[in-house]
Amino acid sequence: MSAQTPVLEVRNVTKVFPGVVANQDVSLDLYAGEILALLGENGAGKSTLMNIVYGLYHPTSGEILVNGKPVTFRSPKDSIALGIGMVHQHFQLVPVMSVVDNIMLGDETTKVGLLDRKAVASRIDDLSQKYNLTVDPYSIIEDLPVGMRQRVEIIKALYRNADILILDEPTAVLTPQEIEGLFEVMGLLKSQGKAIIFITHKLKEVLRVADRIAVLRGGKVVGRADPKTATQESLASMMVGRKSSSPLTRRRRNPKRLCWNSTNLLRRMIWAIRRCGASRCRSTRARSSA
Numbered sequence: 041m042s043a044q045t046p047v048l049e050v051r052n053v054t055k056v057f058p059g060v061v062a063n064q065d066v067s068l069d070l071y072a073g074e075i076l077a078l079l080g081e082n083g084a085g086k087s088t089l090m091n092i093v094y095g096l097y098h099p100t101s102g103e104i105l106v107n108g109k110p111v112t113f114r115s116p117k118d119s120i121a122l123g124i125g126m127v128h129q130h131f132q133l134v135p136v137m138s139v140v141d142n143i144m145l146g147d148e149t150t151k152v153g154l155l156d157r158k159a160v161a162s163r164i165d166d167l168s169q170k171y172n173l174t175v176d177p178y179s180i181i182e183d184l185p186v187g188m189r190q191r192v193e194i195i196k197a198l199y200r201n202a203d204i205l206i207l208d209e210p211t212a213v214l215t216p217q218e219i220e221g222l223f224e225v226m227g228l229l230k231s232q233g234k235a236i237i238f239i240t241h242k243l244k245e246v247l248r249v250a251d252r253i254a255v256l257r258g259g260k261v262v263g264r265a266d267p268k269t270a271t272q273e274s275l276a277s278m279m280v281g282r283k284s285s286s287p288l289t290r291r292r293r294n295p296k297r298l299c300w301n302s303t304n305l306l307r308r309m310i311w312a313i314r315r316c317g318a319s320r321c322r323s324t325r326a327r328s329s330a
């Protein structure tokens with residue numbers, strides 16, 4: 041894989057909002073046919089970084105390369121033209137419009153007309169079948185459950201020929217069954233050579249579907265991991281910046297507390313033995329005086 045040119049490179053990207061450094065000197069690369077998980081707690085800078093890659097924000101410094109070439113995006117129109125698609129945490133669909141109309145919306149390659157609608161609907165059907173993203177092109181978005189709306193967003197990106205797909209916290213809105221469906225779709229996309237950036241803060245999911253993991257904390261990449269060797273504990277430590285442990289192990293690991301506990305136990309035992317001895321003495325004295 042190292043001989044391959046990455047489909048996407050983020051080089052030393054910093055993004056400063058007034059009073060907040062959302063990303064600091066972040067570097068990442070992404071290859072065709074892989075799932076890169078971007079893991080981090082809320083506020084770590086994941087969405088900001090991906091919004092830069094998608095052309096919604098300009099980086100304060102640093103650069104983005106697509107297929108080895110440096111690019112400057114004026115808007116998502118430019119990133120879409122280079123094969124980047126993004127499914128945001130909050131979907132961007134118009135609820136009162138149909139699937140087909142949403143997909144045609146803002147797409148310059150289609151003209152609004154009856155014939156084109158049919159052509160678009162048939163292409164949606166093709167994509168649905170190819171990637172197991174079943175949806176009726178003529179259904180109205182507001183009538184669809186959340187999982188189905190997400191499918192429409194993915195189809196929309198694929199319709200615009202996305203080879204790089206950014207999924208921002210896609211499992212946050214799904215039921216466990218829908219999550220399984222999404223993971224299947226991600227597997228299919230990967231097997232067809234698509235590159236996926238999967239944003240999440242859920243450790244189990246990352247270990248299950250990612251090929252590589254990058255961990256963001258406080259706007260910086262604080263670690264990279266291989267899901268074959270990483271554990272939930274090791275990832276959690278990177279995410280929060282200290283060793284995480286269960287309350288039980290924390291108690292066991294605290295020598296002071298252990299020491300206090302054993303001393304305390306000893307004191308209680310001595311007190312109990314003395315008390316027991318004293319009462320036996322009292323009862324013997326009482327018997328002998330009777």
Ligand SMILES: Nc1ncnc2c1ncn2[C@@H]1O[C@H](COP(=O)(O)OP(=O)(O)O)[C@@H](O)[C@H]1O
Pocket residue numbers: 057058060061062080081082083084085086087088089
């Ligand atoms: N448009 C913005 N203006 C100012 N601050 C922002 C903006 N977007 C994000 N931030 C700040 O940047 C930091 C990173 O946010 P974000 O990228 O949304 O994190 P994540 O997606 O990992 O939860 C946070 O402190 C957030 O408040």
Ligand SMILES: [Mg+2]
Pocket residue numbers: 086087088129
């Ligand atoms: Mg976010």
